[in-house]
Every structure is written in C-alpha cells, then in structure tokens.
Amino acid sequence: MPNTSCQRYRAGVAAFLLIAGPWWAFGQTTVVEDFEGFNVTATILDPTTVGGSGWTRDGVGVSDWDVLENVPPINTVDLAFDGTPQYLVQRRSTSVTPKFSDENTDFAIPTIVEGSVSLEMNPAFVAGDAGDSFRMSLHDSGSGSNAMTIVFTQLDWPVGSSGDFRVLDQTNAVLAEGIIPNDPDTDNPTARDRWFRILVTLHGNGTYDVNVFDIGPVKDSAGVPRPYHDPARGEVLTLTGASLPVASVDTFRLTPGSTNGFGLQPTLIDNIIARDYFEFIEIDRIKPGAQISFPTQAGKIYQPQFSDDGSTWSNVGGLVPGDGTTQSVVASTTGAPEGREYRVLEF
Amino acid sequence: MNTLHRVSTILCLCGIVSANAQTNVIEDFESYSVANNGYVDPTLIPDSGWTRTGIGVADWEVHCCSGTLGFPTREDNTLDGSDKFLVLRRSNPGSSPPGGGPPARGDDITEFKFPVLVEGTLRFQLNPANTSADPFRLALYDSGTGKFAMQMVYTESRWFHPDGTKKINSADFRVFDHPGNPIVSEIQPDGEPDAFDRWYDITFTMNRGGTFDLEIVDMGPTAPTSMTSGQPARGVLASVSNQTAGVLGVDTFHLERNSGGGGGEKPTMIDNIEITRVEAITVVGTDVGTGMDVEYPTTASAIYQPQVTDDLVSGVWTALGPLVLDDGSTQSALSATRGAAGRSYRVVVF
Numbered sequence: 177m178p179n180t181s182c183q184r185y186r187a188g189v190a191a192f193l194l195i196a197g198p199w200w201a202f203g204q205t206t207v208v209e210d211f212e213g214f215n216v217t218a219t220i221l222d223p224t225t226v227g228g229s230g231w232t233r234d235g236v237g238v239s240d241w242d243v244l245e246n247v248p249p250i251n252t253v254d255l256a257f258d259g260t261p262q263y264l265v266q267r268r269s270t271s272v273t274p275k276f277s278d279e280n281t282d283f284a285i286p287t288i289v290e291g292s293v294s295l296e297m298n299p300a301f302v303a304g305d306a307g308d309s310f311r312m313s314l315h316d317s318g319s320g321s322n323a324m325t326i327v328f329t330q331l332d333w334p335v336g337s338s339g340d341f342r343v344l345d346q347t348n349a350v351l352a353e354g355i356i357p358n359d360p361d362t363d364n365p366t367a368r369d370r371w372f373r374i375l376v377t378l379h380g381n382g383t384y385d386v387n388v389f390d391i392g393p394v395k396d397s398a399g400v401p402r403p404y405h406d407p408a409r410g411e412v413l414t415l416t417g418a419s420l421p422v423a424s425v426d427t428f429r430l431t432p433g434s435t436n437g438f439g440l441q442p443t444l445i446d447n448i449i450a451r452d453y454f455e456f457i458e459i460d461r462i463k464p465g466a467q468i469s470f471p472t473q474a475g476k477i478y479q480p481q482f483s484d485d486g487s488t489w490s491n492v493g494g495l496v497p498g499d500g501t502t503q504s505v506v507a508s509t510t511g512a513p514e515g516r517e518y519r520v521l522e523f
Numbered sequence: 524m525n526t527l528h529r530v531s532t533i534l535c536l537c538g539i540v541s542a543n544a545q546t547n548v549i550e551d552f553e554s555y556s557v558a559n560n561g562y563v564d565p566t567l568i569p570d571s572g573w574t575r576t577g578i579g580v581a582d583w584e585v586h587c588c589s590g591t592l593g594f595p596t597r598e599d600n601t602l603d604g605s606d607k608f609l610v611l612r613r614s615n616p617g618s619s620p621p622g623g624g625p626p627a628r629g630d631d632i633t634e635f636k637f638p639v640l641v642e643g644t645l646r647f648q649l650n651p652a653n654t655s656a657d658p659f660r661l662a663l664y665d666s667g668t669g670k671f672a673m674q675m676v677y678t679e680s681r682w683f684h685p686d687g688t689k690k691i692n693s694a695d696f697r698v699f700d701h702p703g704n705p706i707v708s709e710i711q712p713d714g715e716p717d718a719f720d721r722w723y724d725i726t727f728t729m730n731r732g733g734t735f736d737l738e739i740v741d742m743g744p745t746a747p748t749s750m751t752s753g754q755p756a757r758g759v760l761a762s763v764s765n766q767t768a769g770v771l772g773v774d775t776f777h778l779e780r781n782s783g784g785g786g787g788e789k790p791t792m793i794d795n796i797e798i799t800r801v802e803a804i805t806v807v808g809t810d811v812g813t814g815m816d817v818e819y820p821t822t823a824s825a826i827y828q829p830q831v832t833d834d835l836v837s838g839v840w841t842a843l844g845p846l847v848l849d850d851g852s853t854q855s856a857l858s859a860t861r862g863a864a865g866r867s868y869r870v871v872v873f
Contacts, residue, residue, distance in 0.1 A: 340703070373848070389846075464814070466811055475732075506859050523639075523799060
C-alpha cells in the first residue's frame, strides 16, 4: 500500500493516497510503495484487488505480479534489500503457462513534469528460456504513450547471459545500454542475484535521465548472500538528457513480456518512490577547500596531486583532459596538516 | 625485459628524469622473502602495491621456488627461470591444493596499484590452470573514476560463444571493452589438448585519448612438463587496436573474484608485470586558491545529486559531479569558485 506525503512528511495509510489528491496539484507529493501495508494472509496477494492501493491491471486470468510475504515456509526467494518482509514478485515462469507476463500492471503515481521515480529491483535469472526478466515503463495515461521502457535481459541479448539493462524510446529504439560485461559464461558473476536501484529523473524541460546502480548482492531467506556476492558495484547504466516524448508521466507500468527461469528466485520489486518535485536535504556546512588551477593544452592529460611530506603524492580526483583553458579542481582540506603541497602532472 | 631497469624494491618508480622519459614498474615477485615451497600473501607486505578486499585465506600468493618445487607435478616453472611468481590458491572442492581448500573459487578482489598509465604499455606473463571454471579473470581499472578500461577472462571449458554454441575445452581468452562488448572471443581452435599448460605474454597498450590496443602471444608450453601437445610457441593469437577504454588512463591491475584452480594442480601463475609509461612533467603556473567544500549527510543506498548555481534568480542549477549512491556517511561535493561570485549550492536526494 502506498504511503503518500506532502513535501517531506510521509503518511502511512493507504487512504491518504485518495484524500491527498488536492496536494498533487501543488506539485509537492511523494508516493512511497514499500508493500508493507498489504495484509498478505495467504502468502501472496494480487495488489490490484485491494481498493485504494493504486494498483490496476488490464488483463484477465492470474495476475502477473503479486505482493509476497517472505516468511517461512517460503524460502525459495530472496530477502528484500532493506530486510523488510514484503515486496512485489513476478509470478511468471518458464515452467508454467503463461510463461511471460501478459498484461500491463500499473501503479498510480503523481503527475510528474519535474521530479523522479526510483525503485529497487532484483531481476530473475532466466536460464531455461530466453526472455526479459524485467520490463517497466513510465506512462502518460493522457496520451496513452510510454515515456520510455527499461528492460533487464539475462539471456540472448545481444549474446547469451549478457545480464544487462537497456533503455528504449517510444519506438523501442535503444537509447542506452548498461556496462555489465556481455560475458557469455553463465558461471561468471554478471548481473544475476543482485539488487539494483533504478532512478528516472524528469527535469521539467522536456528531458530525462535514467541511472541504474548495482546496490549489492541478494541474500536468501536465511540471510546468506548468494554466490555472486560482490559488494555494490555502483552505476551500471547512464542515460542523460534524453528527449521526453510526453508532457508528463502519471503511471509506473510493468509491461508484458517478462518471465523468470524455473520459478525460483523470481524478479522482485521494492520501495517504489515517486515525487513530482525535487526533494533537497540540508547541507551540513560549506567550508573552504583548496582550489588548484592550472593551464592546460589540448591533447594533454593532467593529474592534480597533493602531498603532506613533499615526497609521497596522492591524486586529487581523476585525470583531467586538457582543452587549452585554465582548469580548476578542488581538494577537501578536512584533516589536512599545515603546509600541504599541491602540484599538477601533465602527461 | 633487458631494456628495463630492474631493481630490488618491490614497486619501483624509477623517478622523473625528464619530460617524456620512460618510467618502469616491474613486479617480478623476486624480492619477496619466501621459503622454498612457501607462500606469502603480498597484500601483507607494506608498500608492495598489493591489496585485497575479502576475508580468510588470500586468493593469490607469491610462491617459491621455480625449479625446486616440493610438488613437481603441481606447478610449473616460470618462463624466465626465475624463482618466484604469483599463484592462484584456489581449487575444486575435494581436491587438496597446497594450503588451499574451500572456497573453490577466489572470493577476494586482489589489486596491484601502479602510477597511472595514460600512454604506454602494461605487459605480463600468464600460465592459466586447467579447469572448468575460469582460472583467470582480470580487469584494468582507473581508480579515479572507478571504471574499467578492459576485462579479460580465460576459460578452459563450458563457455557460450556469441553464436550460441557451447564451447567444451576451447581454452580461450575473451576480452571485453569498457561498455562490456566482446572484442576478442575465440582465438584457439576447440579441442584438447589445447591452451592450458602454456605461457602467454599479454601486452595492453593505453593510447592517449582513451583507447587501447591488446596483443596476446602464445610463448610456448610450460616446463618441466606440459599436458598439452608440447607445440612450440604459437605466436600472436589475438591483436586488436584502438578499442574503447572509456577512461583516460589505468592505474590498477585488478584480479576478479571467482577464478578457479581446477584440481589444485598446476594452478594459474602470473609473472613479470611490467609497466612502461611516458613520464609526466609538473605543470608550471599552478595556482592554489580557495574553493568550496560542501558537506552533506547521507543515508544508506539513497542517491544524491549536489548542484550549483551562479544565479539563483535564473533557477538554472548545474550538477556538481556525478550522482552519489551512498552508505550513510558524510559526503563532500567540491566546487571551484574561480571567477564566480555569489555561488549557491543544494543537494537533491532521490
């Protein structure tokens, strides 16, 4: 059940989603769907059957996505990244029919012109059949168009076990591809058994960004990390300044065509956060840093450094390509002794 | 090798001589103090340049001594006949590698740091193990951006070719560029005996501007024994040029997790890591002034975007660095102020 809030206050009841409507017009609404508000009495629950949940679907038959309470004796799926007991789970498998999700499953979010949508997602490993284990869009119900589609594919794109994200435009042309290696060996630690955070930012000027972060490995229901337990690997997909084909979005949409391998460890979704504004945090303090300015030449590459003893030098930031102008970098002086020295190397 | 300046220190910076002079880093493992048939975790040696993330027994250790092994059937001699080398101490379950045991595959990230290579070469010798796992997984990283320029995997068996065929005992190298696209995927004919029990010379060349070249050369069978055909050196197996690195330089030799050592006999060996690079000069005319250090609190796994504007009225804010995915620590966003007055800052949280 979503929590809806105005500005930084988060309410905890589903009914607030309805009565908060007038606030949406002021453009200061946050909707948080962490699935913890659902009363899952029979292990799984179709959220579209719960009034006021914000969830709907446009197909018939068994739902594609259900809320699951991960408590014993359920032990074939992973824990939520935040350790909470409930999340959304895809109920499709290559071992049952239909093998693929066959309907749109929608979640109502505020009408966003400027703001963001983020979620946590653990994709299934589709080992037996080719397929996408995750397909989502941000949708504009007014025009009936998707703003973009984000896909995770484990197999057969463009090679077996690529384990990667793509962002598609409204014509399904690829706008961006993730940088998880297209490693065809299924034994290798690619993207399986990991949690990702997907962030879509709408800038209010007709453009949007998509960023996908690997936030760490999954743990099984006993709290034990699965085999590919690298710590968080950071950003794995970046799309910046893409043209938004709709005026706004108001629907988080799980689109048809997703599946999982054999029904074990299906795709999980948790903590959907939608805001129709940008939320800011308070800055602790602003203090002086050391600004290092240096002339550059086009074609040269520069590395600013500091030293506290005049002999051992450490890098300040990364390499800087020269462009013929004077460039500047800033080093934090927190904990720096008196007399810290700076230099810039030119390659 | 004989054109390089070999010194006794483990990590040798040969110093700045003049602009465009060559600086060489040589890690040949000979300066480690290792008893015969002994092992030393190089990450425990101060200033060695080696580090690892992980717990328990190290994945990679310096071993001695080539040619006088207590387990002559387990390990090979170095190609150059020197005593010491780096060896992967992992094995399949149930086997008994010297001092090994579970985990069956590497569970550390083991790294060797070197001065940034913007233009020049990194070269090393490799003798991969015979295993159904991947006995060798390497990435070359830029620690400044946290991005890799190239990843390389050697796989003895059971990998899937892009054409969909499953390769059995193909014993092959695969190389991926920065976006993760395969740029080398099959360089040996399938079948056994094939590529294991052989020494390879691998040369990575970083080109100015963010591209790289790579060459993989088969230097010949291992000694004293080789389970392969014993063919002499087969020469250049793969050579690619001007591949996308995605970074301007690399400074980290990054051995990935999940490498296996087969039955524990004849594990993967690495020797003679050499970096030859164009030396830098110190820029004249550097000025140190006052910038801004914007500190803000974070919570675990939230995403942050510091922003800056020079004109609050305009409402136009510019990202101050990349998005930050953080873990609850206090973060800093650093901002140059040269030529700007009345600069304002804010931090968006997603």
